[in-house]
Amino acid sequence: MSRIETKFADLKSKKKSAFITFLMAGDPSINKSEKLFKKLPKLGVDIIEIGMPFTDPMADGQLIQKAGQRSLNNNTNLIHVFDLVKKIRIVDNKIPIILMGYFNPIYAMGVSTFLKKSKSSGVDGFIIVDLPPEEDEEFCKPARKIGLDFIRLATPTTSSERISKVLKNTSGFIYYVSVTGITGTKNLNIQKVEKNVKFIKDQIDIPVCVGFGIKTPKDAKKVSAVADGVVVGSSIIELIEKNQPLNKICDYIKSLANAIHS
Numbered sequence: 001m002s003r004i005e006t007k008f009a010d011l012k013s014k015k016k017s018a019f020i021t022f023l024m025a026g027d028p029s030i031n032k033s034e035k036l037f038k039k040l041p042k043l044g045v046d047i048i049e050i051g052m053p054f055t056d057p058m059a060d061g062q063l064i065q066k067a068g069q070r071s072l073n074n075n076t077n078l079i080h081v082f083d084l085v086k087k088i089r090i091v092d093n094k095i096p097i098i099l100m101g102y103f104n105p106i107y108a109m110g111v112s113t114f115l116k117k118s119k120s121s122g123v124d125g126f127i128i129v130d131l132p133p134e135e136d137e138e139f140c141k142p143a144r145k146i147g148l149d150f151i152r153l154a155t156p157t158t159s160s161e162r163i164s165k166v167l168k169n170t171s172g173f174i175y176y177v178s179v180t181g182i183t184g185t186k187n188l189n190i191q192k193v194e195k196n197v198k199f200i201k202d203q204i205d206i207p208v209c210v211g212f213g214i215k216t217p218k219d220a221k222k223v224s225a226v227a228d229g230v231v232v233g234s235s236i237i238e239l240i241e242k243n244q245p246l247n248k249i250c251d252y253i254k255s256l257a258n259a260i261h262s
Helices: 003-013 030-043 062-073 078-091 103-109 111-121 140-145 160-167 190-201 217-224 234-241 246-261
Strands: 018-024 047-051 097-101 125-128 174-177 208-211 229-232
Touching: 003 018, 018 030, 018 062, 018 208, 018 234, 018 246, 030 047, 030 078, 030 246, 047 062, 047 078, 062 234, 078 097, 078 103, 078 111, 103 111, 111 140, 160 190, 174 190, 190 208, 190 217, 217 229, 217 246, 229 234, 234 246
Parallel strands: 018 047, 018 229, 047 097, 097 125, 174 208, 208 229
Antiparallel strands: none
């Protein structure tokens, strides 16, 4: 079993949802970013999503856009991202690590090189926002071939006709986007989330995790009752933007973990 499969199986046996954090590599600085990422496993985080900075992040709201720009201003690149993964692996070799971002930087490096470096550094899977099912030959299938998961996004506007294509080569888990629009901008409708998560789970036998619109421990707790995992990013990144001390950011992350796991 992969690290992702093992993690979800363990949580399922305990009747718990996964707590997944999204943070941008290199934000607010490469060193501070590393310190925070290395603390995540002990704060109750189950799966780590690492944002790969990109100049045109079309799915991201203002908070994550600015985090990406701060990272780029620090000259963060994919080599720094791989180094970050290796440093997390020194602290915890079991926690699943996912890279999230856009295809352009991967294409610039070369898909084969990127996948080899991902595998050797300890990456478990990818969420590449701008690669639809029609482009599976480009990246999804080569990633799957070497044992790395390709996690697809489903949204409230994904039709019943489209969902079969979205799910076809997906592995690891499905990332359900709980609101229409970009990250961090709208409040979620828990009844609608529950209905759509059930619809997806009826189509495929892998976990369904929910992100976008989850801003508080209360939100996270509600989502954890209807989904296999909860993804939180913008509200943590907002604390980083406000230059909050590391201990306060860690306390907030721990409060989210406690809410989800309770």
